[in-house]
Amino acid sequence: MKKQDMPAKNNSLIFVVQKHSATRLHYDFRLEMDGVLKSWAVPKEPSSEPDVKRLAIMVDDHDLSYAGFEGEIEEGSYGAGKVEIWDKGIYELESRKTEGGEDKKFVFVLHGRKLKGRYTLLKFGKAGPKEWLLFKTKEG
Numbered sequence: 001m002k003k004q005d006m007p008a009k010n011n012s013l014i015f016v017v018q019k020h021s022a023t024r025l026h027y028d029f030r031l032e033m034d035g036v037l038k039s040w041a042v043p044k045e046p047s048s049e050p051d052v053k054r055l056a057i058m059v060d061d062h063d064l065s066y067a068g069f070e071g072e073i074e075e076g077s078y079g080a081g082k083v084e085i086w087d088k089g090i091y092e093l094e095s096r097k098t099e100g101g102e103d104k105k106f107v108f109v110l111h112g113r114k115l116k117g118r119y120t121l122l123k124f125g126k127a128g129p130k131e132w133l134l135f136k137t138k139e140g
Helices: 064-068
Strands: 013-021 025-033 036-042 054-062 069-073 081-099 102-112 116-123 131-136
Touching: 013 036, 013 064, 013 102, 025 054, 025 064, 025 081, 036 064, 036 131, 064 069
Parallel strands: none
Antiparallel strands: 013 025, 013 081, 025 036, 036 054, 054 131, 069 081, 081 102, 102 116, 116 131
16 A cells, blocks of 8 residues: 655645546546545546546545555455556535535536546436536536
8 A cells, every 4th residue: 555645735625536446447536525535436437528428426435545545455345456546636616516405516627637627526316316427517
């Protein structure tokens, strides 16, 4: 296990995308929010192309310290497999829409090495209670 430093700016929120070779290869997309890392499992690599939508399945929140994790999760443990940081950086939350105390939509600007620009996470209730869509929003 090795930790990597996250960029630090005053009052910055961090994001990290961890490539996770578990039972199936997927990407763990994590946003610092409410003192934790809100987390989604994304089966396909997050896209930097506008309006290419990716399924994002909400999973349990993770502790902020997990943002720098890279390494091997032991066989027999939940999530067993290799974890590597695919992208990381800071982000600005532009809007957060809730209904009945439940999050429905986030719009944010990513400042990462690979992912840059305005993105949206939109709850996709028709597909199920934990399904969201992640996509880069057209600018302008």
